[in-house]
Amino acid sequence: MSQLNESWSEAKIRDARSGMLSPSMSWTLVYRSISISGINIFYREAGPRDAPTLLLLHGYPLSSRMFDTLLPLLADRFRLIAPDYPGFGLSDAPSPENFPYTFDNIAIVIEKFTNALDLTRFALYMQDYGGPVGFRLALAHPERMKAIVVQNAAVSEDGLGPAWDIRKAYWKDRAGYEDKVMPDLMSLEGARQRHIGSSPRPERYNPDRWLDEFAQLSRPGQRRIQADLFWDYQTNVAAYSKWQDWLRRYRPPTLVLWGKYDPSFAVDGAFAYGKCVPDAEMHILDAGHFALDECLDEIALLIRSFFDAHLSPLARSTRAGNLFSTPEGE
Secondary structure (H helix, E strand, O other), rough: EEEOOOOOHHHHHHHHHHHOOOOOHHHOOEEEEEEEEEEEEEEEEEEEOOOOOOEOOOOOOOHHHHHHHHHHHOOOOOOEEEEEOOOOOOOOOOOOOOOOOHHHHHHHHHHHHHHHOOHHHOOEEEOOOHHHHHHHHHHHHHHHEEEEEEOOOOOHHHHHOOOHHHHHHHHHHHHHHHHHHHHHHHHHHHHHHHHHHHOOHHHHOHEEEEEEHHHHHHHOHHHHHHHHHHOHHHHHHHHHHHHHHHHHOOOOOOOEEEOOOOOOOOOOOHHHHHHHHOOOOOEEOOOOHHHHHHHHHHHHHHHHHHHHHOOOHHHHHHOOOOOOOOOOOO
């Protein structure tokens, strides 16, 4: 059965506060850009180049900036790569006439990005939109995937809360529902609610987060970009069964971190991973959609502990063969 922790334990909080987390390695954090198929892709990088690689894929409507506080807490152990998708953050935002904004196309760009950086084996951290992008990479190159860390990214309709009812109507009738759906996705109040959700501790959330988000969404051309991409989100729902089959087939070491105050993705979405990967490690956190807003230290420690348990040399020596050499059924 999956390992489930309903909340962050007091013992682990004491461990984190007493210094089990590494000191910040912020001095390793660098900001780079690379041209991929004529599109300038911005990315953040931290940690030693010869360390195990963790590719961090952001959600809507943020960018790699959502990982800015996490990267220094992991940079002593990992090479961390966090790109901005086309149309997001500091990457180019080509016109939809020149670059159709679909998850397939974004995944193609990110795959080429990994090739350009010679990332041949890595673990994935997937949040929100990072799930659809990451699973496309995983299906295309299962041999590259060492492990997955999931943070509020759905792999089943069980994870789609009531907010998705009108969004599903949008997929059936874009012209009739776009003006009903997009204001919530593009407005300042919508950005605030994405962070706070139903959290009983709204004072823990930095308003700069949603003010920056709103500023990004207010740039020229963003409404069309985000409307096109969100309309394409229906292709992700249609692919859920394929993603579940991939999880069952390869059973990658899986860490699920789920903020329970998320207004979009229901907690049942976390348990869907456990149905596919029975030994997945799952933690339901006292946080919202962007759990790093409220549980930064906890998440950093959970990631470090997870990789110690599953991918350290000692852990590998206790497993038969390569992590992906014996998928279920073969």
